[in-house]
Amino acid sequence: MPFSYEKVKQQLVEERAKLVEQLEQLEASKYESIGYSNHIADDATDALEQAVDLTLKRSAETSLEEVEQALSKLNNGTYGLCEACGTRIDRARLEALPHAQYCLDCQERREHTGKASH
Ligand SMILES: [Zn+2]
Incomplete structure (x- = not known):
């Protein structure tokens, strides 16, 4: 679809x-x-x-x-654009998570750095 x-x-x-x-x-x-x-x-x-x-x-x-x-x-x-790097977010990701703010790479990076800095 x-x-x-x-x-x-x-x-x-x-x-x-x-x-x-x-x-x-x-x-x-x-x-x-x-x-x-x-x-x-x-x-x-x-x-x-x-x-x-x-x-x-x-x-x-x-x-x-x-x-x-x-x-x-x-x-x-x-x-559909990543808020961190401006890349178009993968469509499959948007279908699974319509309010996704970041592409998968940035999301992962944020989760890692988030844990370290907070
Ligand atoms: Zn990104």
């Missing part, structure tokens, strides 16, 4: 909707749990749940940001 920007755009729009929904649910559950935390044991459970929620929320927010960026790149015609 040929690579289709329309298909990628559709995937990204769906992904964005999913992430927005996920974030809304996390927000809703946060407010819900405030109402019935009357006991110490419940507070501990809530704290743990909130920590998990926060991790989920952060990762959803990061993904949402990447999806938004990919969509704006689709609009301005720079979609």
Whole structure:
């Protein structure tokens, strides 16, 4: 099947909707749990749940940001170009990961240097 920007755009729009929904649910559950935390044991459970929620929320927010960026790149015609070296990202990679920001080489390099410097 040929690579289709329309298909990628559709995937990204769906992904964005999913992430927005996920974030809304996390927000809703946060407010819900405030109402019935009357006991110490419940507070501990809530704290743990909130920590998990926060991790989920952060990762959803990061993904949402990447999806938004990919969509704006689709609009301005720079979609599919590696942000680090400007090379056209492999189409198979984009099909597997529509919001990929880097080509495989740069991604690997970033993962290696990222671990070393942080
Ligand atoms: Zn690159």
